[in-house]
Amino acid sequence: SDLIEAINKAAEPFPIPDGKEYGYGTAGFRMKANAGLDHVMYTVGLIAAARSKKRNATIGVMITASHNPAEDNGVKLVDPMGDMLEQSWEKYATTLANTPSDKLGQAYEDLVNEELVDELRQIHDRPAKVVFGRDTRPSGVALVKAMKAALDALKVDYTDYGILTTPQLHYIVRCINTKGTAYEFGEPTEEGYYKKMASAFKVLMHGRSIQGSVTVDCANGVGGPKLRELLKYLPTGQGGIDIKVVNDDVSKPEILNYECGADYVKTKQRAPPNISVGPNERCASLDGDADRVVYYYTDASGNFTLLDGDRIATLGAVFLADMTRTAGIDEKLKIGIVQTAYANGASTEYVEKVLKLPVECTNTGVKHLHHAAARYDIGVYFEANGHGTILFSENAIRTIRGTEPKSPGQKHALDSLSACIDLINQAVGDAISDMLFAEVVLAHKTWTPENWKNTYIDLPNYLRRVEVPDRRIFVAVDAERKLQSPKGMQEQIDNLVRLYVKGRSFVRASGTEDAVRVYAEAATRTEAGKLASSVEELVK
Ligand code: NG1
Ligand code: ZN
Structure with missing residues (x-):
């Protein structure tokens, strides 16, 4: 058809380099910017358009390689509520990325047939809307061009927001899609x-x-x-x-x-x-x-x-638990904390034993934490490395904003909680928003960083990156705390861990790098180091 040809033709300038294989990983696609990422960008344009039609909403695309070196770049898709692309669609992103330019028209048509079919192709004929932003990497400019080529071929309406932080782009997507609803998120602009x-x-x-x-x-x-x-x-x-x-x-x-x-x-x-x-x-x-x-x-x-993501999570949880108590709504709202296996064991113990709040462990990657946190009224989730945010459920928002205060103290607590819902980015983890929130809590508690540190004492720990011939043989289960394969390795790790006071260690394949990660903690720095080294030896 004309569409298939238009897609193939517009894809011509963005071929796949020989032997290149792409994967939509924990953080979308990420690689050296000049190693064929323009081809990926073109296909992301196609996916974004299809996803927009499917959801009948605006879809976001963020171009960034986050903490990686300047010459890298990457791209991820943002769903209508400002969350990460639904996992069931990642396979389409990977398939299209690995399709040569001259076959992309057909590959897009296959996607349409699988996801956008109805008798009259009404879903496919819906208008699509895509918005995108990029970080300050110079390669972003050319990458945007490659994606626009796909959007133009499909005659999709789009808005280029230029340079933004990742959370700003997520914010804008959610604002656009909630405009005029009961869950209006804000003005869909940077100023907003x-x-x-x-x-x-x-x-x-x-x-x-x-x-x-x-x-x-x-x-x-x-x-x-x-x-x-x-x-x-x-x-x-x-x-x-x-x-x-x-x-x-x-x-x-x-x-x-x-x-x-x-x-x-x-x-x-x-x-x-x-x-x-x-x-x-x-x-x-x-x-x-x-x-x-x-x-x-x-x-x-x-x-x-270091006061890491675990610290921000506990600081936030303490504050919100206090505020809901003062506001008299603590019985109505279930607060929970979500971590990954990389959370310091001392932080987990502090949440359970001192804060007496439920704590859950998920696989690495914010999408996993986000979904788990969404099951609480106030779901606090952070990775130790600082990715995270706090989610308020519809019930929480209704309770906080709908309760009549009976005292000035209660009113103050309710107003504060209500402001937290706005200050803390509900779409995605946001460094600037998280930082302002931490500052507010420290001010409320009149805490110095030392007071904050003394809430619990971190167990000494090591995180090692180990290069192995084939990381795919390392299959982790139980929120990535145990190895199912290679056979017998978990028993060996357990035997090592038993030798150390407060010892804990686990191994998993990285989702973003070609390596395996070894984490170890123990009561003393020397012991944590020994445990890490002996587990590393096992893995090599
Ligand atoms: P991998 O490479 O899968 O360990 C890393 C981080 C994650 C997350 C992702 C995405 C660690 C141990 N891992 O994942 O927490 O941030 O990158 O950016 O920090
Ligand atoms: Zn980042």
């Missing part, structure tokens, strides 16, 4: 995003003050200019916030994520070398697309303390 966050922040800060400043390392990525923009909307002085933005130079692509950013701080367990702050001053690092954040500080004797 800043205004929503700033006004919620002001409500939460009313009558409080934040101690000292917070230095924010933006990984020389998109978070820098966007955080600076947000600052124009935030109050300073009493009830305001003093944010010192550093590593926000996006004019030199090669310094993106270089010796800075959330991934650097989390994996090296040290501050970026170019940051200079006084003892006990709060620092935060964002990653390259501003969807994850970690905190840290260095004390007067030079000891570095």
